[in-house]
Structures are given as C-alpha cells and as structure tokens.
Amino acid sequence: MKKNFYLLAVLFISSLTVFSACSDDDDNGGGDTEETVKDVMLDATAYDKWMYFSFKDGTSVAHEIEPVAGTYKGDISGTVMGQDQGTVTNLKLEVGRISKDSVSITVDEFSLAGRTISKFTAGAKIAADSIGWDLAGGEMAVSGMTVTPTTGNISLDSINITILIQPTGMPMPITTTYKGIIETRTGIDETSFNWDIALHRYDVKTNGASAVETTESDIKKVTAIPSSGYVADIKTDSLIIDNSGMMNNKVGYATSNINEVLNKGIEFSSVPMPPTPANWTMSNKVYVIKLKSGEYAKIKFTDYSNDADVKGHISFDYVYPFK
Structure with a gap:
C-alpha cells in the first residue's frame, strides 16, 4: 500500500513539472514577453557615402554617392566664327x-556645320x-579632330557644357554648347x-x-502601431557630399x-559656423517606420558622436519587428 501511494505521489509531481514546462514554452512563443x-x-561621418542598415540582419554597409556620372539626353548647338550652324536634338x-576630381565625357555622333562629328570621348x-x-x-586629339x-x-539633374571641336582640315573650330537632362544616373544598385x-x-x-x-x-512606451501620419521619402537636391x-x-x-x-x-x-556642438540637436522622440514589406520597426536616435566626440557617428535604439 505504501509503495502504491509513493508511486502515485511521484507521478503527480512529474505531471506538475511537465505542465509547468509547457506553460513556460507558451509564454516564450506568444505570451506577454518583453520586447528586445x-x-x-553607425559611422556616417563620410560626406561622400551612405551607410546602409538592415533591421532584419543587423548589418551595415557603406557605398559611395555619385553626383554627376550617368547618361544625359539633350540638344547641341554650334557656331563657327559666331555664325549659327544649327541644333541637333535628343543627343x-x-x-x-x-x-x-576627373570625369570622361562621351558624345554620340552628330552633324553640324556640314560635318559629321564621330562619337568621341574627352576628359575633364x-x-x-x-x-x-x-x-x-x-585639349585632346580624338577621331581625326581636336x-x-x-x-x-x-x-542637380542638368548639364551645360561648351566644347570646341576642330575637325582635321577645317580652318576654324566649331563652338558647340550641349544642354541636357539626366536620364540614368550611375551609382550603387x-x-x-x-x-x-x-x-x-x-x-x-x-x-x-x-x-x-x-x-x-x-x-x-510605444506599444501600439500608429494607424496614420506616415510620411514617405522625398527627393532632395541638397545632399552635401563635398x-x-x-x-x-x-x-x-x-x-x-x-x-x-x-x-x-x-x-x-549651418549656424553657427564653423560647426560646434550647438549645430547638432536630437529630437528625443521615438519614430515608427512602416517598411516596404509591410512590417514595422520603431527607432530612437540617441547620439550623434562617438566616445571621442567625433560627430557623424550616429547611435540609435530600435525594435524589429514591432507588432
């Protein structure tokens, strides 16, 4: 009889242990757990780079910013000794x-002043x-001309450049002016x-x-996802890179x-100049980001300098995913 009672007691205690373990697993899997x-x-000190960050991976990578390289389309007009020689469009x-500090300039073939100017590349x-x-x-010699x-x-997105073209055998140069708008900008994908x-x-x-x-x-203290008020990115032409x-x-x-x-x-x-700590301010606010995937993250920027007080080292706290 005592053996049976002892066996029942062991089984009862074991069942409580199993129940308790299952309850802990449920809490960790979907209960009221504290978010992380x-x-x-991030080192964002470089003016000529973006520092990219992934909430999901917790990784960052820097890529250079390209301000001018790309494909432009526009019109080129020409004169010889001040006389108009016409305009070629969509060049x-x-x-x-x-x-x-240097770029190449490549211009497609075109005709002006009774001459066909072959496609050329010049440096600048x-x-x-x-x-x-x-x-x-x-000055440089390319394709039978200077x-x-x-x-x-x-x-911004436009180019305006004057190029003197001296074809071989032509006594006077053609003064061309090209005006175009960016179509495709070269840079990081x-x-x-x-x-x-x-x-x-x-x-x-x-x-x-x-x-x-x-x-x-x-x-x-930000426990609920805001239902409205989200603002998307806008285009700016005043990103300082030099x-x-x-x-x-x-x-x-x-x-x-x-x-x-x-x-x-x-x-x-930008006031005062040169920059001092007074130039930098933190909002001390928490922001909620609605990602392209439809997920959410929340973020708070906490500092703009590192331990050596070098500005541009940006610290922030974040929670991802925020549900």
Whole structure:
C-alpha cells in the first residue's frame, strides 16, 4: 500500500513539472514577453557615402554617392566664327567617373556645320562650385579632330557644357554648347543588397518605407502601431557630399532621397559656423517606420558622436519587428 501511494505521489509531481514546462514554452512563443530593444552605432561621418542598415540582419554597409556620372539626353548647338550652324536634338551624352576630381565625357555622333562629328570621348576636371559642379577639360586629339571641353557645369539633374571641336582640315573650330537632362544616373544598385534605412552625416533615407513621429521619448512606451501620419521619402537636391570648399561658398551637392520625418531625429544647423556642438540637436522622440514589406520597426536616435566626440557617428535604439 505504501509503495502504491509513493508511486502515485511521484507521478503527480512529474505531471506538475511537465505542465509547468509547457506553460513556460507558451509564454516564450506568444505570451506577454518583453520586447528586445537593440542598440547600434553607425559611422556616417563620410560626406561622400551612405551607410546602409538592415533591421532584419543587423548589418551595415557603406557605398559611395555619385553626383554627376550617368547618361544625359539633350540638344547641341554650334557656331563657327559666331555664325549659327544649327541644333541637333535628343543627343546622348555620357559622363563617366575616372577619379575623384576627373570625369570622361562621351558624345554620340552628330552633324553640324556640314560635318559629321564621330562619337568621341574627352576628359575633364571636376570640382565643386558655388552652384553645382564645375567642368573644364584639356585639349585632346580624338577621331581625326581636336576637342576641348572649355567650360561646363553639372547642377542637380542638368548639364551645360561648351566644347570646341576642330575637325582635321577645317580652318576654324566649331563652338558647340550641349544642354541636357539626366536620364540614368550611375551609382550603387540599391536593389542588390538588403537595407531598410541609410544614414549620411545627419541625413536619413529609407528603402521605400514611410515614417511617423510619436509623442513618446521612451521606446518601450510605444506599444501600439500608429494607424496614420506616415510620411514617405522625398527627393532632395541638397545632399552635401563635398564640403572642402565650404568656407569659400563652394559645396558639392548630390541629388538623393531623404525622409523628412526621420531627419528630425538628428538635426544639423549651418549656424553657427564653423560647426560646434550647438549645430547638432536630437529630437528625443521615438519614430515608427512602416517598411516596404509591410512590417514595422520603431527607432530612437540617441547620439550623434562617438566616445571621442567625433560627430557623424550616429547611435540609435530600435525594435524589429514591432507588432
């Protein structure tokens, strides 16, 4: 009898242990568990790079920003000794990156001044100017003629350049002026890797997402997904990628996308100059991001410098997925 009672007691205790273990598993799998807040610091100090970050993978990668290279389409007009020689429309021109301060300029075949000008490629120096990028090339012999890109400018999505063309056997050069608009910009293929947000100094953009600012400063207190108010990225033409001539009012800009809502998380003012800690401010707000996939993440930017007080090292807390 005692043996039977002892056996029943063991079985009863064992059943309680099994029940307890099952209950813990249920809590971990879908009960009221505390969400995990992750923190990360990204080096976004480079003006000429975007630092891309994936919430899902927790990985980051930097890629250079290309402000001018690409394919343009526009019109080229010509004069000889001041006399109009007509205009060729819908002519393709390609700008290729050679080095940081030089590019190649390739112009498709066209006819002006009774001459057929074969497709040619010339080199040009490039530097940030007060408006856009300044172009100037040296004389070079190509395809039976001499071409000299004399003056030019690439501003935002347009190019305007003057090229002297001296065909062999022609006593006077043809002064051509090309004006075009960007069709395809050369640069990193942002669809070739996974990313959700990208940082550039104090700029933020998303991969087809939208964001809303909450009233909370504590990321753990944002427990519900906002139903409205999300703002998508917009196009900007004032992304600074070369500030080396800033004190002389010569700044290199690029066209890109930014998210104005997330940009409030880290704001930078151009006053006072030169930059001081007073230029940088944090909103101290939590933001909810609706990703392209339909998932959500929440984020709070917490600092704009590293332990050595170097600005542009952006720290943030985030929760992904946020449900």
